[in-house]
Amino acid sequence: MGRNPANGKRKGGIKSHQKLDMQAGIPVKVYHSNAREHDSLFIQKEGVMKKREVALFDKAYNNYAPFDQWNNEGIFFVTRLKNNAKEILLEEFELDQATPDNILRDAKIALKHKDDQGQEKQVKLRLVSFYHQEKNKTYYFLTNLFDLPAEQIAMLYKKRWEIELLFKKIKQNFPLQYFYGDNKNAIQIQIWCTLIALLLITIIKKKLTKSWSFSNLISLMQKHLFTYAKFTDFFNNVDFFAKEFVKNKGNPDDFQQKFDWS
Known part of the structure; x- marks a missing residue:
């Protein structure tokens, strides 16, 4: 946040991470971090994630170690696969006839990560490929929800846009362009x-x-x-x-x- 000062000396930035309750339409968890701090640290904060919740977040928050832990704790999520991810194919799910044409792929994959002791492990997740016709672009969704139809995974991630609308509402209606x-x-x-x-x-x-x-x-x-x-x-x-x-x-x-x- 902020602008480049006239003297050329840049000041530190701040990130505001917010967990949005979609039913209430307001943030229920807020965490401010240094601009250089990795986004994924927010989702690891105590009390941010709860059992049986479904979290929707951008791929900037991806961290495979917490994903592995969530699999054991019953915490669910939908995000996007990073461009540089090196997935290992475990199983290719067959798409039935009722699946929409824009669902290109549904598979079970593994992603490598290291635990706190530095030991290499694998987290098993689901990968859904979705083709957006208007944008002529394919999106790759990463999730640990295996029981939902593939098209519903794509629809769930679309709801993540509500957090962007919240930030837009804050920026348009409150004086955060400049700080006192x-x-x-x-x-x-x-x-x-x-x-x-x-x-x-x-x-x-x-x-x-x-x-x-x-x-x-x-x-x-x-x-x-x-x-x-x-x-x-x-x-x-x-x-x-x-x-x-x-x-x-x-x-x-x-x-x-x-x-x-x-």
């Missing part, structure tokens, strides 16, 4: 404040009976942070609120006496 401080603590405080605001506004949005886009809600909320009214009532009746406010000639005291929404 340049030390680690100041930057992390600003990111945490942004995530707290995201959580609170998401809760408010879910309680509203009137449909609001997130960006419109943020935009109007910024203009009425000091308006003395209950947020849910205000946003559910914003047109009525505006008319009554004009009738009272913009006097918030008269308006508050008439509508006790505190």
Whole structure:
């Protein structure tokens, strides 16, 4: 994060790793790391992964040693195979007639890794090849889910795009283009404040009976942070609120006496 300073001296960067609960639509685990730290360290943090969960993540997080451990612990995942991966074919699964044409291959493979003692081991995983017609590109999905149809593996990974939409929402609606401080603590405080605001506004949005886009809600909320009214009532009746406010000639005291929404 940040820009190149005029004096040519580059400052350290920060990565924000977030585990998104797809049902809630908000991050449930957040970890900030140095920009040079490998992404895969996040998925190895205690409490990040839980049994019977299905994690969807980019191939930058690939680490075969944790994958081997997850196989034994009942933790599932879908990711993409790295371009330089050297897989060992163990079994080629036959595609039945009901399989869509864009599923090119379904196989059981092994990938080598070293354990904590430096001993070479193999993790057994599933490889699904999917052809994207619009992009004219083949994607190789890596997973330990062997019971699901091959096409469902591809659909599961597609849901990973929701984390990209979350980061897009944060960048578009909150001031993270620039930081008010340049030390680690100041930057992390600003990111945490942004995530707290995201959580609170998401809760408010879910309680509203009137449909609001997130960006419109943020935009109007910024203009009425000091308006003395209950947020849910205000946003559910914003047109009525505006008319009554004009009738009272913009006097918030008269308006508050008439509508006790505190």
